[in-house]
Amino acid sequence: MKNFALIGAAGYIAPRHMKAIKETGNQLSVAYDINDSVGIIDSISPESEFFTEFERFQEHAWRLNRAQKTKLDYVSVCTPNHLHHAHIAAGLRLGCDVICEKPLVPTLEILNELRTIEKETGKKVYNILQLRHHQAILDLKKEVDAAPKGKKFDVDLTYITSRGKWYLESWKGDPRKSFGVATNIGVHFFDMLHFIFGNLEKNELHYSDELKAAGYLEYEKARVPWFLSIDANDLPDSVIGKQTTYRSISANGKQIEFSAGFTDLHTISYQEVLAGRGYGIDDAEHCIKTVEHIRDGKTVQASENHAHPFLAKLL
Template identity: 65%
Template sequence: MNFALIGAAGYIAPRHMQAIKEMGHALVAAYDINDSVGIIDSISTECAFFTEFESFMEHAWWLRRQRGRGIDYWVVCSPNHLHSAHITAGLYLGCDVICEKPLVSTPAQLDELRSIEQETGHRVYSIMQLRHHPAIHELRDKVMHEQRNGRYEVELTYVTVRGPWYLASWKGDPRKSFGVMAEIGIHFFDMLHVIFGGLESQALHYHDEHKAAGYLEYEKARVRWFLSIDAEDLPERASGQSSTFRSIACDGEEFEFSSGFNDLHTVSYREILAGRGFGIEAVRHCLETVHGLSLDTPALPREGEAHPRLS
């Protein structure tokens, strides 16, 4: 099948290129405003490339008119605030769309995309690779099969270090990335919902450009959470070996998923192409959680609700 990719010079594009290659498909067109895209040769030396969106679209329409050469999948890895515009362009072009997280920033935009899906007959899928992580499957299965009274006590610590480039890029601009909770936290808000059910209450205790923390109460769990991209927040046992520490302690039993995270794009692609991708309704819950938290003003934690890193 033919793939086109928006955001070819970005941080995450190489994982999409690798997934397309490993699945045996062709990258036929790519676009980025930045021209540092030599990485494209790792997948194809014949892929058309554009630095202007209009020229890229013209080429995509032209491909569509060539019998058998149209684009099947439209991949969106652009800055988050452009996702909905780029997804819309792909759907109207007659493609199914694979988009990086967060799919969009508001529930209203999700409704808009659902209407466009209905109108065009094409689908959009979000990359939520943490759902494919074996440690998360293990915890999900444990919670699913265990009979218990009362909620699990959960402590979630999610540190994934990013250097100064992060804040200098669009990711550091909350108007473009929607902040660290949307850009990085979205993964674990999604995971918590998949494992522990519906969200019943939320509190935000801290939020700045590097980190956030709070308390969430799900049907099956009370969750104290802490998120950071600051190296200072790496625990002793992680520093030196790794720039990530992703851990969820459930009633004191720890499930660590610091490693293995970066290899899950190909799994995500395999699932999407097999008809098991995560569409609009699958990501609605986590987008609503992030949207709700982004409207909150941080407040002091109540008794028993603070993550230990906050004290």
């Protein structure tokens, strides 16, 4: 049984990590968050220590590390995006391997800093890239891998997840903290595209504001117009009044259905990490490079073949 600490226990994604720790037969020893709305711990690991001040959390972790029985093995990081680097570094320096939500960090420069800290501590960083474990994605990858050499799939990526006015008031609406909508809601899709279709060859940004972004990605084996939005006004007429989220990925006109099957992906990710097969810094590098380019790049006019169908109503 491994001992875990969790940083960011009050966040949206934290319960999936708590559940994964429990379902893999391990123990959540201590958790931390500046927010004390963490009642979910009672149903998962009621004996866990909890702190709302990082200094007290860190001091408790050092005390745990004095004895082999209580020594922390892993730190799970579920904090806002801009804090990932600092909390990963703290976990590594506690002598723990670290499991972190995506985006791991915002830039390749900071990613290389994590590489340095890995070497200094002898510990390892793992990134949750759960779509790589989804069966529908694995099936598509198998189909793509079997395709003739040189074949490129025509892929369309659309993801609209309606958010209320709270979103822009939260850290997610602050580009200094979330790194913008394309990074915050798109990074795992961009990782998925790389996982299936190979290295990125072209990256165009066609539109970007605080609510949505659109562009074009071309991989070794795919051409991908993409559209990401948190604006309910972008929902297609076919779903308005029925659902607040619209997710669509098609390859050569065939819809890839992966709305189901998300429930256990964090647990599978933890199982892979514990078995020594987790995704590390090198695996995360490609999608970090992709979103860094999108975030820093200038918009260009889309050619007819590269434009996402939803782009026309924005221009």
